[in-house]
Amino acid sequence: MNAPKTLLLTGAHPDDETLGVGATLAQYAAAGYKVYYICGTRGEVGEVAPEFMQGYASIADLRTYELKCAAEALGLADVIYLGYRDSGMAGMEDNKHPNALAAAPVEEVARRIVEIIRRLKPEVIITSDPIGGYGHPDHIAIHRATVMAFSAAGDPQKYPEYGPAFQPQKLYFHVFPFRFLKFMVKAMQFFGRDVHHMGRNKDIDLASFVEPEFPVHCVIRLKKKSLETRNRAVVCHASQTSGGAPRRGLFGMINRLFGHRDCYMRAEPPVKGRLHERDLFEGVK
Numbered sequence: 001m002n003a004p005k006t007l008l009l010t011g012a013h014p015d016d017e018t019l020g021v022g023a024t025l026a027q028y029a030a031a032g033y034k035v036y037y038i039c040g041t042r043g044e045v046g047e048v049a050p051e052f053m054q055g056y057a058s059i060a061d062l063r064t065y066e067l068k069c070a071a072e073a074l075g076l077a078d079v080i081y082l083g084y085r086d087s088g089m090a091g092m093e094d095n096k097h098p099n100a101l102a103a104a105p106v107e108e109v110a111r112r113i114v115e116i117i118r119r120l121k122p123e124v125i126i127t128s129d130p131i132g133g134y135g136h137p138d139h140i141a142i143h144r145a146t147v148m149a150f151s152a153a154g155d156p157q158k159y160p161e162y163g164p165a166f167q168p169q170k171l172y173f174h175v176f177p178f179r180f181l182k183f184m185v186k187a188m189q190f191f192g193r194d195v196h197h198m199g200r201n202k203d204i205d206l207a208s209f210v211e212p213e214f215p216v217h218c219v220i221r222l223k224k225k226s227l228e229t230r231n232r233a234v235v236c237h238a239s240q241t242s243g244g245a246p247r248r249g250l251f252g253m254i255n256r257l258f259g260h261r262d263c264y265m266r267a268e269p270p271v272k273g274r275l276h277e278r279d280l281f282e283g284v285k
């Protein structure tokens with residue numbers, strides 16, 4: 001039997017591995033792939049209700065524990081922390097903290113990711129889209145560093161101290177099905193929802209993140225079992241979610257209609273025209 005292939009996700013916070021791409025990760029892990037998560041921060045700037053803090057010295061401790069729980073549920077091989085600090089949403093004071101991920105030079109973050117890529121040797125890497133999903137500065141920082149690290153890892157001139165060059169074969173950005181989201185935003189505005197201040201912390205401007213459109217090159221059809229596994233991981237992140245996948249309301253509707261697939265744009269190798277992949281490892285040697 002061939003050695004198992006490796007999938008690497010880079011993200012910014014505990015819960016980015018679950019809420020965006022959790023079912024994809026679960027599906028590949030269940031199929032025998034080694035799946036790793038590089039997490040930029042410990043999510044220390046998220047808001048947490050006091051009842052979740054019992055037994056934890058800090059938000060970072062709590063969210064590290066929640067990610068450990070989610071990683072076990074999803075079947076991840078390991079979680080690697082980069083050790084930066086959550087920058088909070090755009091405009092917050094936390095953006096300027098000396099250890100904030102969003103304030104770190106992109107070359108420095110990329111260098112850390114190169115070291116891990118050369119060690120884990122993933123054939124395929126997934127990261128955020130260029131606008132960080134909904135504009136979170138940490139997601140954008142991880143996106144930029146990962147794009148830089150993808151090519152630097154394969155360049156023997158760069159960082160020889162981290163061992164021989166290793167070039168991953170494919171790089172994907174997780175993207176939302178924008179056409180549908182645009183329709184949803186219009187519908188929500190019609191029903192009087194404030195689409196500029198959505199989410200638990202009222203910090204998600206839904207209107208802004210449906211503006212750009214990224215092409216979808218790969219659609220992963222999620223098995224029922226992968227969705228159930230993802231939902232177990234969502235429960236692990238109890239301090240950030242209301243527990244489980246949304247069933248009711250507009251988000252429940254989005255989930256029912258579109259929750260059975262994850263969409264990706266392929267950044268590397270670049271795509272000319274249309275592409276309809278069904279597997280992130282399609283064509284991988």
Ligand SMILES: [Zn+2]
Pocket residue numbers: 012013015016136139
């Ligand atoms: Zn995040």
